[in-house]
Amino acid sequence: MLRHADKLPDGGTLVVVSHGGTIRTTIGRLLGLEAHHWEGLGGLSNxxxxxxxxxxxxxxLLEHNAGTLPEPVLGDDD
Known part of the structure; x- marks a missing residue:
């Protein structure tokens, strides 16, 4: 995954799709957490x-187990 992230342009987005356990393990490793702390991230709902x-x-980690997209904020110029 990191080799793909390294190829992104500034501000680019990489989407990774997997099972919850794999995602939790990957997040724990990216955050530098020891394996016994990965459980603290909690499961990922379908x-x-x-x-x-x-x-x-x-x-x-900016968001975890999110399930809805944020509502757009409309300003005076919209």
Whole structure:
């Protein structure tokens, strides 16, 4: 997965689809968590997703087990 993420343009998005256990393991490894802490991430419900972002100090978990898209914010110019 990281080799694909490294090829993304700035601001690009990589979508990875897998089973919940595999996703939890991958997230735990990306965050640098020890294996016994991966369980603390909790399960991933069917059709739900997690969002990670790469920051100055490495990967960050921005959302976990999300199931709905955010509502658009309409401004005066819309």
């Amino acid at each position: 059709c739900s997703w997690s969002v990670l972002g790469e920051g100055a100090r490495g990967w960050r």
